Amino acid sequence: MTDIIFPPFAAELDSTVRHERLVAAAEHHGLLDVAYRTLDTPVGPLLLAATQRGLVKVAFDRQDHEAVLAALAAEISPRILNAPSRLDAVSRQLDEYFTGERRTFDVPLDFRLAHGFRLSVLEHLPEISYGHTESYAQVAAAAGSPKAVRAVGTACARNPLPVVVPCHRVVRSDGSYGQYAGGEEAKRTLLTLETA
Secondary structure (H helix, E strand, C coil): CCCCCCCCCHHHHHHHHHHHHHHHHHHHCCCCCEEEEEECCCCCCEEEEECCCCEEEEEEHHHCHHHHHHHHHHHCCCCEEECHHHHHHHHHHHHHHHCCCCCCCCCCECCCCCCHHHHHHHHHHHHCCCCCCEEHHHHHHHCCCCCCHHHHHHHHHCCCCCCCCCHHHEECCCCCCCCCCCCHHHHHHHHHHHHC
């Protein structure tokens, strides 16, 4: 009797090939509602998720990627797969941003996780120029509700697309950072990168 010898990593390769075939079939049949991947960055691993419409979620590691995926399954669709190719463009642009080669993002965005005034705030944020900041009060006025300063804070805290939709550029009137989904160190890193 002859022993069967498998080449190293054959089982892992087979699993990878099966996953790639599953992703391709799901895409082909329109069954992949949310694709995701992770990207290593200077502010830690980011979870990126996209629908057919565009980028729908960016999450920091401290937000618990598994919990974020579960929330996306509940809010958008349970048909979620680790399918990195749908996120190639945004991954490339984030890499360029973190190396100082890019100042704005040019990828389709899916804002379905934001509504009402929060959406108005998010639509204003890309108008804050790279390397500049605005206060919560300035953003409230720009979004059409000058007295809604606290609501701006909530909109920034719940921004489903941080970094790409730059809520890190919103600071307190005294110039201090305020709260940030990625933590104060992440906000400092992003603002330092942009002012370097």
